[in-house]
Amino acid sequence: MTIIDKTADVPAPRGSNDESGPLLEVRDLHVEFHTRDGVAKAVNGVNYNVSAGETLAVLGESGSGKSVTAQAIMGILDMPPGRIPKGEILFRGQDMLKMSNEERRQIRGQKIAMIFQDALSSLNPVLSVGYQLGEMFRVHKGMSKKDAKAKAIALMDRVRIPAAKERINDYPHQFSGGMRQRIMIAMALALEPDLIIADEPTTALDVTVQAQVMDLLAELQRDFNMGLILITHDLGVVADVADKIAVMYAGRIVETAPVHEIYKRPAHPYTKGLLESIPRLDQKGQELYAIKGLPPNLLHVPSGCAFNPRCTMAQDICRTDIPALLPVTERDGTELVGRGSACHFWKETIHG
């Protein structure tokens, strides 16, 4: 067995690990897909990190590369056609991209777990939820069927599914959407991983259920002191839960900031556009703002800043030079901790 297995036997107290650095660190990650029409560059140099107990929200519209980054971390990208030409994904200081398949499998589910968007299609339709939950214990912990079932019932109780004992042998289609997402959460939580990646966990749910599921997720994260990467395109969901935000556009991070700062003063025109397109009660009756144009075609990303064709502030330099993610400062030059913007005109955006 691998070294990872050994450390799993002696659970170290959470948060006080030998590595002082972040739990997960993504460094200069590139992902591309080789298709018949050419190479689609889905992720172009993404950097972010998450510490234990911290929530990072990754924001962006469809095709911005937020899910692909998560799948690369999980190691569930389809390769081929996917390829990771460059970059590192460090988990507790170790580069997962250099690990063997077996080493990565040991991490999946045990150390890093994932919650998917559509729980109905993401759960196996022909296996009972009890089986699918118990599988985690049977495969990773070598438990007997009976013990695994008891654990599965406890898990379902933990995510507040009513009558867990009676429903353990039910199938996914017999549950409501919210309950199914709770089962997904329970499955991710089963082995108390260090990090959970939630890929749009509430998108497929009713608005009334969304809040419940988000609250549950936040509560469990607090209780287990896990790191959480929350992938979403819903700015409303993020505000209550996240600690920091990374906004992605065309496979790059265009802005990073602590959560509340970004709502007050966005430092990138794209973020600004996103915030302005949230419906607001005080602007009732007015036409809702929308960012003009379409997300870029990843086969032909515009030169310079990928956002330039849709940007109201675009100048000549935006069409030629790719802006780097630079630290954002106050007018007088004092640093704003954790803030960065990949815009040539971030000063005008935040202060102007």
Next chain:
Amino acid sequence: MGRYVARRLLQMIPVFLGSTMLVFAMMYALPGDPVRALAGEQTVDPAQIAAMKHKLGLDLPLWHQYWNYLTGLFHWDFGTEIASGRPVADTIADAFPITIRLALFAFLFTVIVGISMGVFAGLKADTLRDRGLLILTLLLISVPSFVLGFLGQYLFAFQLGWVDPNVSAEANWSELFLPAVVLGSLSLAYVARLTRTSVAENLRADYMRTAVAKGLPRRRVVGVHLMRNSMIPVVTFLGTDLGALLGGAVVTEGIFNVQGVGRAVFGALQHREGATVVGIVTLIVIVYLVTSLLVDLLYAVLDPRIRYA
């Protein structure tokens, strides 16, 4: 579930009556006279023929003959062959075990080889091995079974001498190997294709991604999560296929001289032995109905989303 089975069993009664009546009427309508044929080329007194027909009840109107046949069935009397005077039940008892053996052999071959080939190709769809399988199955589907049968017989029996060209009356398992392969090859091609498509499709399903993300080993991801879902359409096909195989195969049994149901029914048709034809066809119909019921029940076991009431 119980009610569903009861309903399906009750539905078999009209199907049974209808199919026997249909076959009975068709035998009645066929040209040729089994009694007259007994005499061969000799001239016979028409009165003698009429007397014999009266004795056998063949001069009665169709509905009356059918009625007599049905009432006989309820006493397990399948009737008597006109030429040999042998009870039809004996002919059936001789032929069916051999056909069952051949069918099971062919079925096993179809299941094992067909599903393995399908999984093998489906896991790597659109690669060389997938294309190769596609061409092979296309070949098996398009070549008629008598070509395959004679080809196999020529190659393995006459040229290589590995097997006997004909199956003896005992129909041993080893003798049945070649006929079973020939008989099963068409279904094999269908099963392989069905499995391949099903596997390739389910491989892209969201729950497969979940299974990988759970950190399950690959053999579990494929063996449990993928196979449970991919086998649903294949099992449906296999069930009806088993019914068809049990109905006997006139061509394959003919080539390899297998004394099974297919040959028995073919011989009976040639000699206008109405009772034999109706008896065997009825049994085949019942076998088919029972297997399709079993398939439908199995379907609900495999796919919990299906519920019968």
